[in-house]
Amino acid sequence: MLKKIILTGANGQLGKSYIKLLLENDYKVVAVDINTDQLAEFGTDLEVTKLDITDPIAVNQLFNEHSDVYGLINNAGIGVFTPFEDRTAEEFMDVVKVNLLGTFLMCQGAIKRMKLRSEGKIVNIGSIYGVVSSDPRIYGNSRRNNSEVYSISKAGIIQLTKYLATHFGHVNIQTNSISPGGVYNRQSDDFVRNYESKTPMNRMANPEDLHSTLLFLLSASSNYVNGQNIVVDGGFTSW
Template identity: 30%
Template sequence: MADQLKGRTVFITGAGGVLGSTYVRRMLAEGARVVASDLPGKRAEALREAHDLNPDFRFYEVDVSDEDQITTIFQRIEKDGWQVNVVLNNAAITGELLMGAGKPFPDFADLSVSDWEKTMRTNLTAPFMVARQMDRDIVGRWPCTLINVASMYALNGAHHRIYDGMPFKNFSAYGVSKAGIHGLTVWLAGYWAARGATVNTIAPGAVFNGHSEEFQRRVGELIMLNRMAKPDEIADAMLFLASPAAGYMTGQIVNVDGGFSGW
C-alpha cells in the first residue's frame, strides 16, 4: 500500500542496525518523514550516505543511555521544524554486540553485573526515558503512537541447545530486558489512552544477518515456517503498526516470528 505513512513523522532509535536501517528505508518509501538516530560510527555514516539527500530524512547522533540527550531530543526535532508522532524504541544491546570488543562470550555464571546493567540501561531504561520524554513533550498535544521493539525471546524461553558450539550464546540480559519492554507497553497503553496515544510491542523472530548454515538449520527446526526472517518481513509488520490502520490497537504484542511462538 503506497504512501501508508504519508503525513507521519517517525523517530527511530538504533536506526543503523540491520532492522533499524530497513525500517528507515521502508518508511521513507511509504511517505513518512524519518528522524533516525544512532551512535556515531560506521552505522550512522552508512545511514547518512544512503539518505542524506532525501528531504524527508534527518539524522541525530543520540546515545539512548544518556539521560541528558534523551531529555532534549524531541525539543531539538521540533525546533528544527518537525513534530514527531510515531516513535520506535528500537535501540538495543545484544550479547554479540556487547562482546564485539573481543571479549569471550560469557557463560551465565560468568556474566558480570556491569555487562548486565549496561544491557538493561540500553534495552529497558532507555525506552522508559524515551517514553517519559514523549509524555512530557508530545502525548496529549497531538495523536501519537509508540512502538516498543521486543524479541521472540521476550515471552518465550531460549532453546539453549541450538547455541552449542556456536561463537555466541543466548544472552540472559537481552531476553529479560525484552520481556520488560512489553511490561512498559501495557502500562503505558492504559496510562496514555485518554490522551490520544497508543502503545504496542513488536516481537521480531530470528532475523538472518550472516548466520552460518548450521545455525540457520537449528533455528529453522524451531520455527513453523522452517527458516529465519528477512529484515523486510519484520518491516512489513512495523509499517502497519506505525500507520493509521493500527489506530484501534493498543497494549498488544505482535509476534512476527514465523510461528516460533505458536508451537
Template identity: 30%
Template sequence: MNEALKKKVVVVTGGAGLLGREFCAAIAQSGGIAIVADRRLEDAQRTASEIAAAYEGRAWAVELDITSKTSVLSCIASVCDKFGRIDAVVNNAYPRNAHYGRKLEDVTYEDFCDNVGMHVGGYFLVSQQFAGFFRQQGGGNIINMSSIYGVVAPRFEVYEGTPMTMPVEYAVIKSGVLHLTRYLAKYLKGTGIRVNAISPGGILDGQPAAFLEKYKGHCMSKGMLDKRDLMGVLVFLLSDASAYMNGQNLTVDDGFSL
C-alpha cells in the first residue's frame, strides 16, 4: 500500500458502479478512506465490504441520490459524523432514465431534459453542497468525471455497423461538466477548494469487436482503456502532489482525441 492519500476521506458518487468500484479500491490502496456513495445502499455496502476485506478500515458505505439535496446533505452529515472531516468528493455517478441511449432522431425533448438535468444537475448539486461544507471546513477537493466527448465532437464512424451510438445527451452533459468545473474553480477562488476534471477515453465493457477495432484505429497503442488505467490520474488529483492544479481537465484516452 502506498500512502499518497494517507487517511484522506474521499466520497465517490456512484461508488458501486463500473468505475466507482475501482476508484474506491484505488483510494483505499493509496492509504485513503473510500466512501462508497451510491443510490443503491446494498450495492454500496457490498462494495465497501469487499474493499475493507483487503484494506481494513478504509471503506465505508453511504446511500446517496445526487439529484436530491436532502440526500446530499444527509451524506455529508453522515460522513462528517463518522470521520470528522471530508477531504474530497469525486462526481462519478451516471444517472439516466430508461430511454437514454437513443439515436438523435428518436430522443424526445422530455427525455433530453431529464437526462441532462439529472446528470449535470446532479454534479452541480453535489458540488454546490460539498463546496458549502468545504468552505466551513477550510478547504476541500472536487473532481468531476467528464469524457473525451466533452472535449471533441463524437467520431460517429466508429459506431457504424454496430447497434451502438453516441447519445446527444452524453456529449452535452460531459461538455457541460467541463465548464462547470472551470466555473466552480474560479468562483471558489481563495477558499482553499480546488476543482478539476478527468476526461477518460472509452472503457472496456463488453463492446462489439467491430467497434473496438475501429476505435483502436484512432488511438496510439492500446485503444479502449481498462478501468485501472484511470487510477493513477485519480490518485494524483486527490493527492497533495496536485495541490496547485485548479480548474484543469486531464484527458486519458491513448490519443483518441488527437
C-alpha cells in the first residue's frame, strides 16, 4: 500500500512542486490548502482537501479521515510586508495564527494518529529567516522587506520541531524541519541581484533544490534523524 502524506500549502509555488515530487515517488498525497484552485491539473492521482489549518475542528476531521497518515509536511505559511512601524496587531496575529497555530494543530492531529501505529514522519518548513535576520539592504526601496513576525514564526517552527522530536521520538515519530533560502519566483531584478550577491552559490534557489532533502526526511534513510533543521540555502547563512 502507498504511504500517505498530508501536505499543507499545496496550492502554492513550492507546494505544487512537492506534489509532483511525491506522486513521482509513489506516495499517496492528500493536498491541503485554504485555496485549491490550481490543483485540478494533478487529476485523480491527488486527493484535495480545502481546509483552513487554523480551524481546529476541520483539522481534527481531516485526521479522522486520514488516521493512516504516514507523513505530514507543514508547508502552508504566510508573510506580511508592510514596514515594521506600520504593523498592526491584526497583521501580526494573522501570521502567528497561520504559521504557528496552524502548524501546531496539524502536528497535534498527526501525532495522535501516528502514535497509535508507532510510526511517522513530520517535516516542518521553516526558513533561513528563522535562523538569521533578514538584511534590509537586499530589499532596497521595494517596500517588500521581510517582517519581524515572519522571522519570529519561523524560529518558532524550528523550536516546535525540536519539542516534538524530544517528546515523540520514543514512539518512532521523527520530526525535522527544512529551512529554505529564497526561491526564485519572478522577483524584481534589483532584489534578485542583491540576494544573489549575498549567496555563496550566487543564485536563488529553485523548488527542485529542496526535493532531495524532503524525500530523505520522509524515507527510511532518515529513521535516526530527529529534531534537525536542515538549511538548504546555497550557503546564505554561512558567511
